[in-house]
Amino acid sequence: MVFWFREDAGIPLYSFDVRGKPLVEGRHWSAPQVFGPRAYFRTGREPATLILKDIRRHDQGTYRCRVDFRNTPTRSFRYNLSVIVPPEYPAVFDKWGKQLNTTIGPHDEGDEVTLTCRVVGGKPEPAVRWLVNGIVVDEEFEHNAGDVIENRLKWRAVTRKDLNSIFSCQASNTQLSEARETSVVLHLYLRPLVVNIISKPSKLIADHRYEVTCETGGSRPPAVITWYKGNRLLRKVREESGDQANITTSTLSFIPSTEDDGKTITCRAENPNVTGLYVATHWNLSVVYPPIVSLRLGSTLNSSDIKEGDDVYFECHIRANPQWRKLSWIHNGELMSHNMSARLILINQSLVLQKVTRSNSGIYSCLASNNQGETLSNEYHLRVKYSPTCRNDRVMIVGASRAESLDIQCQVDADPPARSFKWKFNNSGETFDVGSERFSSNGTFSVLRYTPIADLDYGTLSCWAENNIAVQGVPCLFQVVAAGKPYPVRNCTLGNETTSSLVIWCIPGSDGGVKQVFVLELYVGGATTPRFNVTATETPYFVLTDLEMDVPLKVSIFSVNSKGRSAPVNMEEITLKDPQKRTGEGADVGTPPLLGIIGGAAITFLLIIVIFVSKMRMSNHNSPAMQCKKPTPPTFNAKQQVKDADERDPDIIPAKFEPRTQAEGPAPYTQGKCSWSDSSQTFRGGGDTREGIELNGLAIKEKLMAGSLPESCV
Structure with a gap:
């Protein structure tokens, strides 16, 4: 029989009875108010043991085991049961008294971290200590009110290496069980450490798109990357964050302009949680x-x-x-x-x-x-800007009949435009100003209404203009001559002859001082009536087509103006032949015109000398009744090679003051001969506007203005 007693109590709290029974059939009894079902006496092993489950604080004490035998004396054994009460799990608080569950912070680098570990209960009194990453760093604790024990840890100036450090608080009062432990992890805000612009070209071409990447690392949480050009924020970026080493990349897409040359692109990385701390790199742009x-x-x-x-x-x-x-x-x-x-x-x-x-x-x-x-x-x-000058620097020949009113235009080039004009008339006897009521003016030209009545009304008109720069230095000169019928054309030539067409061109004769046109009449066979006629307004140049072969043709050409028509120039026995019948003619075409040109040039040169000597002699006389030759007609420059072989006797061309065709304006007018009388001149309204033909050379102007030579005899 086995009995268990507590202290010196006389009533057992557990018994095991095997009287009259095998050991395995022994009867167990446990006092309900003490152990109840928590206790069990195990006899299957040596030594026999009273096993207590779910031991409680009040189970602590001295227990006595008494064994009664049938034939031997009773034996007793004493056991002292000490019950250890573990403390509660530690609670961790920050310096503001806020309980921390899993993490500390986040804190900035350099912050001081203060942690308090608070443990309640435990018997015997537990020991409370701090460990950082498994290493004991603080074992000093103190009692607070009641059964509360605290351990306060101060971790000064946390650094980047303290990131994710594990701060553990342990409370232990026995080696029979593991210590009670609570751990928290330190979180930090970390600024970025490095920033670089990668794959940046050394030179950029203006108006081309480029993408450059900026990379930064070391920031926690990942850094925010911003781009600047100078002080201006650039917004067209694409940002990516990596998982390793807190790497963040940002790609800038931009089109550099010419204004960007020499400017600076800045990539700046910063942690917005870390005030005022950032890293930046700069890229100086070279834009070509x-x-x-x-x-x-x-x-x-x-x-x-x-x-x-x-x-x-x-x-x-x-x-x-x-x-x-x-x-x-x-x-x-x-x-x-x-x-x-x-x-x-x-x-x-x-x-x-x-x-x-x-x-x-x-x-x-x-x-x-x-x-x-x-x-x-x-x-x-x-x-x-410049002072006025004549638009045409040659003496203009104007033909007019007596009592015929005409408008003479004096055109000048001036910048700014002329603000005033003045006219003078000069004949062999006198020179006088023309009244302003006789002419009208604007900025570019002046128009004089002039009517010659007597011989003395033919002479030289001079026109001056004035603008804000100066008065015109050399006047514009107009030689007023008596108008007459035109002179015949001369040196007519055939060219470009085919089986059905030909071209005829001539040198115009004097127009008699009035605009002339040129008429060609074509006669077929021996007809006395022209088949058709053609009129040329500017120059005697005619293209005849749809002509018949092997039929004799006759061409009559004459000049016409308002005073009448000239004598005709006839070209007879023109026959268009089959090219095969004309094969022998080609070798003789070029030589005769060439000889004619050379002979004409020689004669012209001799005439220049003769006329010049004659003029110089005439300049020594001042007679109002002098007679003079007509001025030569304008020279016509053919556009194609002359091929006619019949020109044998070209007209004699005076060459001292050789006139040329006007570049613009109406066709020129000349007269045949001129004479002077003592009649007075008269200005009248109405009539034609005429500019006259040109006489080249400043020498003639000087002679006319000198008054020693009658202006009309040029």
């Missing part, structure tokens, strides 16, 4: 582009006050990367070159024009180039 060119007039010049004789300079402002290597200057579409004799000087990026004339007016530009291309500047229109 064709020259940017701007043309300006010299800064010391007034563009509205440039006149002939002034010095002018232009400045070509160039911005280019790489540096420009060639600079060209352009005037009215033509390249300019350095020419000291023409007073055109090129210096660095300047164009100097010395003593400019009206020919320097026009559009200027400069062209600069480098290895990226070439650029033409803006156009600058240079206006060079």
Whole structure:
């Protein structure tokens, strides 16, 4: 029989009875108010043991085991049971008293971390200590109110290496069981450590798109990357975060402009949770582009006050990367070159024009180039003001009949336009001003209404204009002569002859002072009536088509003006033949015209000398009744080679003052002979507007203005 007692109590709290039974059939009894089902006496092993489950604090004490035998004395054993009460799990608090469950922070680098570990209960009294990453760092604890024990840890100036450190608080009062432990992990805000722009080109081409990447690492949480050009934030970026080493990348897409050359691109990485701390890298841009060119007039010049004789300079402002290597200057579409004799000087990026004339007016530009291309500047229109000059610097022959009113136009070139005109008349006897009521004017021309009545009304009219620059230096001259019938054409030539067509051209004769036209009549066979006629208004040039072969043709050409018609010039026995029948003619075509041209040139040269000597002799006489030859008609320049072989006797051409066809305006007018009488002149309204033909040469103007030679006899 086995009995268990507590202390010195006389009543057992557990019994095991095997009286009269086998050991395995023994009867167990446990006092319900003490152990109840928590106790069990195990006899299957040596020694026999009372096993207590779910031991409790009040189970602590001294227990006595008494064994009664049937034939031997009773034996007793004493056991002291000490019950250890473990403490509660530690609770961790920050310096503000907030309980921490799993993490500390986040804290900034350099912060001081203060942690308090609080443990309640435990018997015997537990020991409370701090471990960091498994290493004991603080074992000093203190009692608080009641059965509360605390251990306060101060971790000064946390650094990057403390990130994710495990701070553990352990409470233990026995080695029979593991210590009670609570752990928290330190979280930190970390600034980025490095930032780099990768794959950046050394040179950028303007107006091309580029993508560059900026990479940063070391930040926690991942850094925010911003891009700047100068001080301006760039927004077209694409950002990515990596998992390793807190790597963050950002890709910038941008199109550099010419203005970006020399500017700085900045990539800045920062942790927004770390105030004021960031890292940045800079990239100085080198943008290559064709020259940017701007043309300006010299800064010391007034563009509205440039006149002939002034010095002018232009400045070509160039911005280019790489540096420009060639600079060209352009005037009215033509390249300019350095020419000291023409007073055109090129210096660095300047164009100097010395003593400019009206020919320097026009559009200027400069062209600069480098290895990226070439650029033409803006156009600058240079206006060079000048005093009036005759639009045509030759003496104009105007033909008029007596009592015929005509309007004579004096046209000048001037900038600014002329503000006034004056006219003078000169004949062999006198020179006088023409009243302003006789003519009307605007900025470019003046029109004089003139009516010759008597012989003395034929002479020279002079016209001057004046603008804000100066008075016209050399007047415009008009020789008023008596109008008459035109002179016949001459030197008519056949050309471009085919089986059905031919071309005829002639040199016009004097127009008699009135505009003339040219008429060609074609006669077929021996007919006396023309088959058709053709009129040419400017020059005697005729193209005849749809003609018959092997039929004799006759051509009659004459000039016509308002005074009548000239004598005809006839070309007879013209027959268009089959080309096979004319094969032998080709060798003789070129020589006769060539001989005619050479002979005409020789005769012309001799006549120039004769006329010049005659004029010089005539200049020594001042007779109002002098007679003079008619001026020669305009010379016609054929557009194709002369092939006619029948020209044997060309007219004699006076060559001292050889007139030329006018470039514009109505056809010229001349007279045959001129004479002077003592009749007075008269101005009347009404009539034609005439400009006359041109006589070339300043010598004739000097003679006319000198008064020693009658102006009408030129």
